[in-house]
Amino acid sequence: MEKLTNKEEEIMKILWRLKKAFVKEIMEEINIEKPHYNTLSTIVRNLEEKNFVGFTAYGKTHQYHPIVSKESYYKAYVNEDMVGYFDNSYKNIVSFFAKEEKISVEELKEIISLIENSK
Numbered sequence: 001m002e003k004l005t006n007k008e009e010e011i012m013k014i015l016w017r018l019k020k021a022f023v024k025e026i027m028e029e030i031n032i033e034k035p036h037y038n039t040l041s042t043i044v045r046n047l048e049e050k051n052f053v054g055f056t057a058y059g060k061t062h063q064y065h066p067i068v069s070k071e072s073y074y075k076a077y078v079n080e081d082m083v084g085y086f087d088n089s090y091k092n093i094v095s096f097f098a099k100e101e102k103i104s105v106e107e108l109k110e111i112i113s114l115i116e117n118s119k
Contacts (some may be wrong), residue, residue, distance in 0.1 A: 001076050004052055020065040
């Protein structure tokens with residue numbers, strides 16, 4: 001599985017949320033810096049070529065849907081990012097977010113509970 005560009009990931013997040021959409025519907029979901037319609041259409045076609053999305057044709061119009069699940073994509077790349085940014089350590093990840101106050105004590109307790117219950 002190929003790592004996506006930031007723009008491609010942004011489009012995939014929209015498709016994962018919507019489940020299926022026409023390019024026009026994807027465009028409506030983009031909040032910041034909307035690309036030109038043709039640019040967005042090209043990005044979606046690139047995602048199709050990379051086998052991340054499929055489509056159903058309605059005449060000349062295509063309705064796109066994800067082929068790769070959000071979970072399988074993130075599972076493939078979270079470990080890669082962790083190696084690069086956090087020295088292959090989940091502890092470093094959690095402590096980073098704790099220091100940045102992006103994770104609460106309650107969330108940390110939930111994580112500990114999940115770990116203890118998965119053993």
